[in-house]
Amino acid sequence: MNYTIKQLSDLAGVSGRTLRFYDKINLLKPESINTSGYRIYGPKQVDRLQQILFFRELKFSLKEISDILSADDFNRVDALTEQRKKLIAEKKRLDQLIATIEKTLASQKGETVMSDQEKFVGFKKKMLDQNEQKYGKEIREKYGEETVKKSNQQFANISKEDYEKTVMIQNEMFENLREALSLNDPESSCAQKAADLHRQWLSFFWPKGTYSKKAHAGLAQMYVDDPRFTKYYENNVAKGAAEMLRDAIQIYTAKP
Amino acid sequence: MNYTIKQLSDLAGVSGRTLRFYDKINLLKPESINTSGYRIYGPKQVDRLQQILFFRELKFSLKEISDILSADDFNRVDALTEQRKKLIAEKKRLDQLIATIEKTLASQKGETVMSDQEKFVGFKKKMLDQNEQKYGKEIREKYGEETVKKSNQQFANISKEDYEKTVMIQNEMFENLREALSLNDPESSCAQKAADLHRQWLSFFWPKGTYSKKAHAGLAQMYVDDPRFTKYYENNVAKGAAEMLRDAIQIYTAKP
DNA sequence: CTTGAGGTTGACGCTGCGTCAAGGTGTAAA
């Protein structure tokens, strides 16, 4: 079946202008031009347009779509499968948004109280996904699945640019902590390095101006006292890691 | 709780530039400006930003959002409830898109065949909704629920601008047909008007160049022979409507 | 007192079209 520009635009629910624009930028060329200069679209163009709209739905730029479709290794079935996954994820995000609305309604009626973070739950998820796409792979390779997962949970409260940094800092801290444990010396340079990294790491989560050596040392003690934190460090570093970190931080914060 | 621009942008998952832009266009003004010219946002601004993002999610323009939020009769609870409904509808649309992908995959594997219309199901729905919002109410009032419903089904294949027209033409045809039935005269001016309106109506559904008086008359006969069509006209006009229309069209197409 | 992160105001750039304008073409009815 062949279509003129209006027939195809009606079929697909896009404007004629859009099709002409896609022609101009070489995203979707008509199959042929008839003797009066009319664009004629064939079955291949119909399918390509469908593909384009799927990608557009997923917020790809037209440049990106163009690149993807003209890539040597482009595989239609794979692309569709991937797009389906993304759409399902998008549905999930909408569910979060709906939940956020319902929470907001409840808090509006005075039934509940809502934190400012909660107010933006469905929105921030979008960013996280973008971040994952851009940096996720590299970070995953460098630091392993688990770390990424855990950081993602905390990430809900911090910024885009800071995401990478916290992950890297934390892992560097873990490494230093492991070395310190093997030396069993909280005064060792690696232990002190760990304490310093921990301070840096904290700066991402504590409001500005709230840091003090006292608070830092206090938190370190809490890591030992609160079994949730103790376990977290045990799982990520080794047994006794929380204690080692506390000792290191106490020495670190005692210094001028 | 008060926020600086970065704190709020991190909280909500938008860029600082966006917040400055919203300030400039008077969509979201900070609560105050401190002595160094910094924008300071308070709880009210947080809630307003949340509202803005909800509307933005639903593809409202910033101008529209601005108007809605500053309207005298703006009611937060109503707005949220409405937004929830829209989000649920959007989820449904995504379901359609996912179904379209699955159909496409099946047809790709050669398991099924897919019509060109089917290929764009989830996309077109968007347009239909817009149309409904713009014109649905007036048309409904004028022509009743049932007609709108039936036309919507057929609309899947025709264009945006043509939607209204077909509905109006069809109804005008029905009226003329009713009058012709009461006169019981297929040669009456109202019967001939009905036949003419039917031809106009057809032009929306038949591919261009396929109309001929012969085909028109043939279709009219089919309306009588095929019980599905006969019933359709019986339900929408009266008993014997299909026959009356056939007779009128036969006379109409016999004229020069 | 330095340093670095975060704040400010312009101003220009980009994407993805919408929207004229000024014309040529195709087809149904007169």
Next chain:
DNA sequence: TTTACACCTTGACGCAGCGTCAACCTCAAG
């Protein structure tokens, strides 16, 4: 054949919603 009207064409300009500099100011921690 001509008229009418919907549809086609190529420019060209406009617009929203920011991203992205540049050039400068300010604040907290070491």
